Amino acid sequence: MGFAREFEGSTRMNGPDEDRYVGQRVRMIRARRGISQQVLADLAGLSRSAIAKYETGERPVDSRRTLLALAKALGVTLGDLTGQVEERFDPSVAGIHxxxxxxxxxxxxxxxxxxxxxxxxxxxxxxxxxxxxxxxxxxxxxxxxxxxxxxxxxxxxxxxxxxxxxxxxxxxxxxxxxxxxxxxxxxxxxxxxxxxxxxxxxxxxxxGGGTAAHAAAAFIRSQIMLSRPDGLPAALESATSAGAALGGLAHTAGEMELCGMLQLQVGLVTAAMGNDPTPHFDEATEQTVRRTYAAPNTSLLSDPTFVKANVVLWRMSAAMERRDAEQVLTLAPQLRPTDLPSEGRRAQYFVEIGRAQAMRRNYRGSLHALLHAEHAAPQKVRNMTHVRELAGQMMRSARRDLTAGELGRLAQRVGVVSA
Known part of the structure; x- marks a missing residue:
């Protein structure tokens, strides 16, 4: 029997005290607000059946657009839905918290x-x-x-x-x-x-002067606004205006890298807004070429991950924003994970493949990709909402004999079920 078939129509193994997923928090907050599934669906621009599937864990909330819509409708932050407060007690990342x-x-x-x-x-x-x-x-x-x-x-x-x-x-x-x-x-x-x-x-x-620091600050501000309900226009404006103002001032390698990251951010926000990000990623690709002829850095600020392979990775992430699994899997062979110059980027590459495979109901492929991601950057991956949602959804759908294997151990490590 195929892995996808093994996941269909099977029973849940986890009790309500052990399950941890976004839909569970949606249900709890909705109940406290005293609103029905239909009212929440209307406020979030979703169907009532979709809300029901999220709340029961039948469908993972693995879309930024859906997360933002639910957070806005419920009047909460993304952290309230994703459980980031609970993650602060995770010993693997206690150093940062x-x-x-x-x-x-x-x-x-x-x-x-x-x-x-x-x-x-x-x-x-x-x-x-x-x-x-x-x-x-x-x-x-x-x-x-x-x-x-x-x-x-x-x-x-x-x-x-x-x-x-x-x-x-x-x-x-x-x-x-x-x-x-x-x-x-x-x-x-x-x-x-x-x-x-x-x-x-x-x-x-x-x-102290420095184009790189201005570009870096604008990039972070845009990323923060990208995680806020109603924040997409501000996220786009922050990255776009800074890129236009600073692009012509970038002469050193580090300045070009950070201005190039602004182009990637513009592309990602554009995709999150439902529009075509291709021109921005094309511009970023050209920037990687110009960067090779840039003057040496005069500032500590730089971003060595700004390479052609990383642009392909951002194209994959943008495709996932648009829920285009086929494009993700088409782009994936265009780079080798070893071409990505950081563990975090390599982990992101496998996470995007895992998300795309799950959308195609290829759960074995999804699990395989998530395990590769975890191996590359365990502290990062074990605290990613998308990974927890996918692992939790598969655990809730899997047969009992499968949950004791790699899937069950992954679910424990990412914190969606108790050890």
Whole structure:
């Protein structure tokens, strides 16, 4: 019997206390609001039968557009639906969650903190900032988290206490570290603090100069707005206007990389809005070529993931935004995972394939892809809503003998069922 057939018409193995999925939270919040499935369907622009399937777990909520529509209709955040608050107790990423208060204090205090360790030199801080950026590319959030706040604080202090080139350099290191902090905080549901970090990165750019930091801040702001109900127009405007203003100023490799990432973000938002992102991805592809002839970096800020293979990956993600599984699977052979220069990107590649295979009801192919993704970047993948939704939906549909195998173990690791 084929894997897809094995998943059809079978019984659920998990009790209501063990199941964890978006539709369950939708049902709970809807009940607390005192509205019917039909009313929620009307508010979200969905059918009542779709709401019923989401709430029972028969269908996973694996579309950003659906998530945003449900969040808006219920008057909640995406984190309320995806369970990001619960993830903060996951020991595998405790390093980042346990560091949030220190990062917040560092950003708010802007260096006005009593030192508890010898002050590092700018060379040492630059090395620490590079290490933080490298850990982000490796998706090693547990080790990355505690390193951010001290670097921020010491950069603020250097910027306050020095002048001239040293002061500019301190602002540059601060901008790079604040950008990394913003990206990580955004990924783990701390949207407001991520916005603050992006603002601090841009403030550093104003003080020390730097096209790269302006582009990086606009990119993060656009990504944050992309996760907000009614935020798509603002997400598009942030990336589009910054790209138009900064594109002509980009001369170094890092500046071109970050301006190119803005083009990719414009394409993704355009797809999320239901429009054709192709021109933006074509422009990004051309930018990868121009980047090879760029001047060397003068700033710490850069994005080494901005390569041709990554543009193909973003095309895959945009296709999933439009729920075009066939295009995802057509694009996938156009790159090799090893061509993607970070574990996080390689994991995303396999996640998009897993989502597309699930849409085609090829559940064995979906599981195989999700396991590859987890192997590439376990801390990232085990905290992804799409992965939890797919694993949970397959667990709720699978036969009992299958849930004890790789699928069951994956479901435990991503937290959709109890160990």
């Amino acid at each position: 346990g560091s949030v208060l220190a990062i917040e204090t560092a950003l708010w205090a802007a260096g006005n903190i009593t030192p508890t360790a010898p002050k590092r030199t700018l060379d040492q801080l630059a090395s620490a900032a590079r290490e933080i950026a490298a850990l982000k590319l490796e998706c090693n959030y547990a080790e990355l988290g505690p390193k951010i706040a001290p670097v921020l604080t010491e950069c603020y202090q250097h910027a306050r206490d020095t002048r001239g080139a040293d002061r500019d350099r301190a602002w540059d290191i601060l901008a790079a570290t604040a950008h990394t902090a913003a990206a990580v905080l955004k990924n783990f549901g701390y949207q407001s603090l991520a916005w603050t970090a992006a603002q601090e990165a841009e403030k550093a750019a104003h003080n």
